[in-house]
Amino acid sequence: MNIGVVTFPGSNCDADARYASALTGNTVHALWHKDTSLPSSLDVIILPGGFSYGDYLRTGAIARFSTIMEEVVKFANGGGYVFGICNGFQILCESGLLPGALIRNENLSFVCKDVHLRIEKNDSPFTNVAQVGSVVRIPVAHGEGRFTAPAEVLASIEDNNQVLYRYSMPDGIITPEANPNGSLNNIAGITNIAGNVMGLMPHPERACEPLLGSSDGLHVFHSLAQQCKPKFA
Amino acid sequence: MKTYTAHIAVTLRRAILDVQGKAIEHALHSLHMPGLTNVRIGKHIELHVQAQDEESASSMIREACDKLLTNPVMEDYTFTLHEGVTA
Numbered sequence: 001m002n003i004g005v006v007t008f009p010g011s012n013c014d015a016d017a018r019y020a021s022a023l024t025g026n027t028v029h030a031l032w033h034k035d036t037s038l039p040s041s042l043d044v045i046i047l048p049g050g051f052s053y054g055d056y057l058r059t060g061a062i063a064r065f066s067t068i069m070e071e072v073v074k075f076a077n078g079g080g081y082v083f084g085i086c087n088g089f090q091i092l093c094e095s096g097l098l099p100g101a102l103i104r105n106e107n108l109s110f111v112c113k114d115v116h117l118r119i120e121k122n123d124s125p126f127t128n129v130a131q132v133g134s135v136v137r138i139p140v141a142h143g144e145g146r147f148t149a150p151a152e153v154l155a156s157i158e159d160n161n162q163v164l165y166r167y168s169m170p171d172g173i174i175t176p177e178a179n180p181n182g183s184l185n186n187i188a189g190i191t192n193i194a195g196n197v198m199g200l201m202p203h204p205e206r207a208c209e210p211l212l213g214s215s216d217g218l219h220v221f222h223s224l225a226q227q228c229k230p231k232f233a
Numbered sequence: 234m235k236t237y238t239a240h241i242a243v244t245l246r247r248a249i250l251d252v253q254g255k256a257i258e259h260a261l262h263s264l265h266m267p268g269l270t271n272v273r274i275g276k277h278i279e280l281h282v283q284a285q286d287e288e289s290a291s292s293m294i295r296e297a298c299d300k301l302l303t304n305p306v307m308e309d310y311t312f313t314l315h316e317g318v319t320a
Contacts, residue, residue, distance in 0.1 A: 106250070106252055148249055
């Protein structure tokens with residue numbers, strides 16, 4: 001599978017995303033925010049974490065107008081898989097590829113720790129090797145990760161089963177204590193309605209081998225590889 | 234062509250809990266100013282607009298706010314416009 005990882009000015013998880021992608025046997029393409037075209041072989045685009053454009057104005061607000069984002073939007077609209085991690089999630093919301101917005105954490109603190117996530121569905125290109133209801137331990141590192149949306153938008157996200165991950169206790173129970181940032185409905189990751197665009201605040205690329213304390217993040221990369229396997233093979 | 238100065242105020246939408254505003258409200262109350270409530274924290278953006286008249290200046294500001302300066306999912310804005318340049 002061919003994975004492209006975009007670097008914006010201020011991205012700081014691009015190398016980690018490339019590392020995790022390569023570790024799972026993929027061909028990795030480093031993409032630059034000024035690129036005006038994408039490699040034709042691309043299956044997946046990752047928008048990595050970081051502080052693109054210094055988080056000026058709003059998180060993701062300026063990156064969203066980068067040259068490459070026109071191509072990313074076209075790629076997504078054509079059915080390509082797009083995965084935004086942390087700042088990448090914020091960019092996807094600003095660009096309108098995902099609903100809602102990510103705002104200042106409820107406790108006003110930057111939160112940097114491992115959290116537990118319950119996988120809500122596995123009929124998704126991002127979780128197809130995982131079990132529904134299983135719990136993974138993956139780190140978060142953000143100051144603006146509180147998922148919010150107007151009531152009617154939140155209702156449609158839930159009605160359309162767009163929630164892929166919720167912050168949970170280690171046993172999978174959803175509680176306010178498990179919620180590190182005050183996100184509505186403990187939402188940690190969602191997809192668009194079509195299911196080919198996903199945003200996730202926690203960092204699976206930082207949990208890709210035991211040496212890092214957890215390899216629970218690998219399931220996303222393995223799922224994408226499974227999804228992109230040639231069907232005739 | 235005239236030059237106008239715009240002052241744009243951006244705040245979180247009323248429906249969204251403004252946690253910074255709440256924290257500052259608590260600080261004000263601990264400073265014995267209980268009469269100060271409903272603190273809202275936002276951004277102030279100041280810019281100059283070159284336009285034919287006030288109406289077209291206003292519509293340029295609204296376009297800038299809707300496209301870039303604010304995110305309508307989470308923010309509201311108001312602005313004032315006056316002719317001339319603030320030193």
